[in-house]
Amino acid sequence: MKQGSVGIVETKNHKINRKIKLESGKKFGPINISYETYGNLNEEKTNAILICHPLTADAHAAGYHPGDTKPGWWDNMIGPGKTFDTEKYYIICSNVLGGCKGTTGPPSTNPETGKPYGTDFPVVTIKDMVKVQKKLTENLGIKKLLAVAGGSLGGMQALQWTVTYPNKVKYCIPIATTAKSSPQQIAFNEVGRRAIMSDPNWNNGNYYNKKPPKNGLALARMVGHITYLSDESMKKKFGRKLRNKKEFTYDFDINFEVESYLKYKGKTFVERFDANSYLYLTRAVDYFDLTNGENELTNAFKNVKTKFLVIAITSDWLYPPYQSKEIVRALEANDIEVSYSELRSTYGHDAFLLEPGQMKHLITSFLRKITVNDVMEETTPIINKKTSIKQASKTMMKNNSTHLPVITQNGKIAGIITAWDIAKAVSEDLKELEDVMTNNVVTANPNESIRSVINKIKKHNISALPVVDKKQKVIGTISSDVISQLITKDTPTPETDNQTNL
């Protein structure tokens, strides 16, 4: 199967002009949201997947900006034929609130002063970030996300979506994350922040026309980087290899490869990231606690209606698998459908960025479970069988629909009428719907698999099916367009033993 690139992409912007109420109680706005989209939103707007980015990434998840040689940060996961297949799904990725990559954050201009916000920017939470993403998806006309997925901070956003908006997400894929930040995670964040705030150039956050606190930010990044790798991966990558020398130099210059790597990572990071944003985003991570301090995760998920695939990484010591298992247990205690998978990798926390093969297997296996209910059009126009031919044709025109399910007085499916049937009525001068509609209609049920529906469509050579519940009441329609887009074209992969239902 082709694994292609989404090609040249551009970052778009959506502006929320009204202030929003933050979790802190403050009101804040206007807010610009930088985002990118890949693939096409289907007519029913049911194939949208929101990708939430980790700490220091951005809206540019896939493809290339003009002139760039490096693609977006999750390009190995997003594209034609890839895990998040842009031939099937409409992928959205937006920069988080408080970031420094286009969405309003500390380096953005405060319209009230004409200067960068700096530390006048309000402290925001993951819930606030999600609230802003929700505004974006509404603006894109999406009433319900097919899925929300992300690793690390992205996983926290994904979890928060299902809690804040229980009816707005069908599938959730939190990866290498936690339901609440642990004291160890807070401690590492705090070290990073103190490094920045101890740098004299930080200057209480007012450095935008001066020298930025590069040393502090580089230090914060160095600490972060150690936590993203594993002991084992560092041994494989660096061992005790010396950097451009054969012997120790008995000084404090770079002696070891690992020192050189950290220095390089610190140096390149400060070129692309804002120190104040680092403070705000790590603070949002610290504050993240789905239990709201109650310590009882089960309660947090009590209204959740999403289906979950929780992925942990075996060698991740920053967000160890036990934290993912806590999420799984709390979901199960609420009878929420959840699969748990451990990605086997020595890469540590970063593995979600570095193991596209395993990720693809785990996620596509999960998304293959998408049912008719997940993608059907719920707002289908339905007509009563007593409706006149003329009224039926008017409804058809109004809704730009070539198929209308026909129901009885008590709401049960009676048949289907197409534009072809209308034409036939006109030609034969028939006035009643019942004279021309198809009575023996092929229907789908909401829990039916997409694969089963496509077989019906092929067999009967039809382009849409009414979806009916157990009482034969019409609850929506599903078109062959939606289905053929979603159906996996490759052979189904059997689930392997590293995907386990806890």
Add this chain to the structure above:
Amino acid sequence: MKQGSVGIVETKNHKINRKIKLESGKKFGPINISYETYGNLNEEKTNAILICHPLTADAHAAGYHPGDTKPGWWDNMIGPGKTFDTEKYYIICSNVLGGCKGTTGPPSTNPETGKPYGTDFPVVTIKDMVKVQKKLTENLGIKKLLAVAGGSLGGMQALQWTVTYPNKVKYCIPIATTAKSSPQQIAFNEVGRRAIMSDPNWNNGNYYNKKPPKNGLALARMVGHITYLSDESMKKKFGRKLRNKKEFTYDFDINFEVESYLKYKGKTFVERFDANSYLYLTRAVDYFDLTNGENELTNAFKNVKTKFLVIAITSDWLYPPYQSKEIVRALEANDIEVSYSELRSTYGHDAFLLEPGQMKHLITSFLRKITVNDVMEETTPIINKKTSIKQASKTMMKNNSTHLPVITQNGKIAGIITAWDIAKAVSEDLKELEDVMTNNVVTANPNESIRSVINKIKKHNISALPVVDKKQKVIGTISSDVISQLITKDTPTPETDNQTNL
């Protein structure tokens, strides 16, 4: 059994006036060594145990300095009736070379300039630290240490002793340590160093009459502290508890208990430690590699003659148990006697400072295996049975010894002669040794347990035994003084299942 304090102690100093050659090739001196001792060195000088301190500790391992309310850093392990029982052993602890607690280091005055060395201090290694300790033990008249023990950096020193001076250490107890620093360990050290060196007050190490780089050093300590604790212990200790508040303050001030703890630890550390010393000591840790870059640990131990107890801590992720097991395997490959124990604790790396109960059990079980060979006097004066009474009495006077083993022409034990026997010869006017010596002498063998020897001493009411090998050749003597001091007075504890021989 009484577990007492060694009481009021004082730090002593030994000065090495001649320069020593460092591993880097540089010559350096003079060197002052600060050290403390607890307990009494026996006459044979066979009961000395050297305690090597971890990164930021000092020579003050036990007891109290006048006026202090807090005891030395390993007081829960050293004292009458404690693990390192000062009623049996003579405990020595010295501050490491490059430190800032009395032994010559970066803050010491360079006699050539009259100013502190700062970064003119040469980069030293663990091997250099051990070389200096060796000079101290020589000065104390100790030819062979009964044991050398230490955790973390202290464990590295202990290991290095056995490699550099294979005939000078009988028992080695490396705890929570490694045979070579891993890239992850180097990385954390490097972050600490960069934090210090990025602090403008560091000023290339010249800050002794100015403001010291407190922010940088505090940051280094904060990072260090996280690595000394475990995820689990941090959860138990702090959880997500807020510090003196009920709600988030939505800012970058201290919100969480864990932040307050780190801040406090950083703040108190800078009051007691020198930033340059931190650079030097962490660099020594980085450079530590018993394989000398050859990656084959087995070769490193090929001349070692010490017996080992290697202790790892289950929850230590900075020096994980696998690193201790590597040491054990390499020792075993050289047929060196080694026991391996895992201290079961959730405290993380710091557990060696916090679990005196388990430590006592593990270490006393090990030290109880001390044999006659470990503590006998090897340089015993021996006389031939053809020696005259007069000559025998002269030898006795010269060596200040009341017992002399008597041997045959071919070196085998023939008897023992005491001052009492000499007096008898004088009174009866006997000229030949054979006329007065005891022929039916009670002997000990070198591999005999101390407990067995004390039984002989009690049974025969004697004060010293010749130690003979399998061929009945005299190889030393052992006195009741030494033995009664070493014998454990409490009931022997059975070894439990957490002490395993790998």
